[in-house]
Every structure is written in structure tokens, then in C-alpha cells.
Amino acid sequence: MAMSGGKDDGEPMMEMNTTPLIDVMLVLLIMFIITIPIQSHAVKVDLPQNANPQAPPPVEPQKNKITIDPAGRIYWNGSQVNQVTLRQYLDASVQISPEPELHFQPDPQARYEVVDNVLATIKRSAVTKLGFVGNEQYRADF
Template sequence: MAMSAGSDDGEPMMEMNTTPLIDVMLVLLIMFIITIPIQTHAVKVDLPVNSKNAPQNPVDPQKNKVGIDEAGVVTWNGSQVDEVTLRQYLDQSAAINPEPELHFQPAPNAKYEAVDRTLAVIKRSAVTKLGFIGNEQYRNDF
């Protein structure tokens, strides 16, 4: 900016010269940038490694199947489970949004006691989507 020469009538100049102020601010900015310490600290994070043998999540986000065979063995998606593990899987599936369907398929010759005990575990969990599958084969028997 050019410096104003003022008017000839002897009045004081009303504009302030901001060029030296800007120069001082730029010098201070450069000094602050130079004096900032370099960030040399690091946070060590152990990231997961993809492997072919990694355990898969036993809870499917779409649908899960609880089965009971003739011997009374309870299975979750084909894997044998006990009541405590079944309850944990049920709680995990109930926490998923939207909740996956739970298909319950006891074998035709399964013991009633095992079926009743498994249904009691399912009822005590927070599962709301339960369906009995495999019953359609008996529709003509009655």
C-alpha cells in the first residue's frame, strides 16, 4: 500500500499504515512454525493379521439354526454346544441389529426333555425371531 500524503488543509491523517503490522505478524508466524517441536512419539498398536485359520464368528447375521439330534445333542449352526455356550450365542444374536432369524429344528426322534430344556434356554434369552422348521413334513399326518 502506498502511503497517503494527507490533505493540504492541515487535518490529521485518518488511515493507519498496516504494512509494518503485517510484516511483524508474518515474521512471528514463521518463528512459531520453526520453533514447533517435531512430533516424534508413536503409539504402538498390534493390528490383527489375516490368517486362514482365524476363528470365524459363530453367530450369522442373517439366520442361525439350533438343532437337536436323537441323542439329545444340541447344535448351533452344525457345531455341538452346551447350554451356557448356546445362551451366549443367543445373546450375541439378539444384540445384532436387525436381529437374525433363529431356526429351531429338533430331530423327529429327539427326546422331549432335551427339546424342552433347549426351548427354555431360548425363551430366557432376548430372542424375538424364532421359527420351527422341518414341521412341514408332518402336515399330512394329522
């Protein structure tokens, strides 16, 4: 570290030593960067709450499955349906006691617009037991 002196050896040094100030500023900058919370994109999802975890599950109810192929065709338990028929099937399944589980499995190549319309139809029909099937394959992508 070089030091500057005056013109004569006996005069006081005229420049301020800025090295400690720079060191303190760097330490404060690093501490500020470390304490900044990580920005993450989160989607709020209302998950069902288990009211009584000790109660055994009811007898295995009927499971219905909605699939969407890459061409945008909608299938209810393997048979092709349109939006109106899908809504009728959903309204009928909500009336069954206990309500059957609804498994939703869109193809990864299906258009988002079709998937969004089907999800809106499911929401409007007040289905309470909905599960997304096949998302396990994307677990490592996130």
C-alpha cells in the same frame, strides 16, 4: 301300527299312543347332538403381528440354526454346543441389529426333555425371531 281297544268295541282306548312322543324325543336328541360344539385340543400360540405389510423386508439378515440330534446333542450352525454356550450365542445374536432369524429343528427322535430345555433357554434369552423348521413333513398327520 297296532292299536289296542277296550274289552268291548264301544269302550274308549285306555292306553296312550307313545309313538309321537318317541318321535319328538328322537328329533330333539338328534338336534342336540348336532348342535354340541366339537371338542378340540388347542394350544394358544402368540404369533408375531405384521405391523406394516407394505414395508419391504430389511436386507436378508444372518440366519442361525439350532438342531438337536436323536442322542440329545445340541448344534449351533452345525457345531456342537452345550446349554451355557448356547445361551451365550443367543444373547449375542439378540444384540445384533437387525436381529437374525433363529431356525429351530429338533430331530423327531430327540427326547422331549432336551427339546423343552432348549426352548426354555431360547425364551429366557428374549429371542423374537424364532421359526420351527421341518414341521412341513407332519402336515398330513393332523
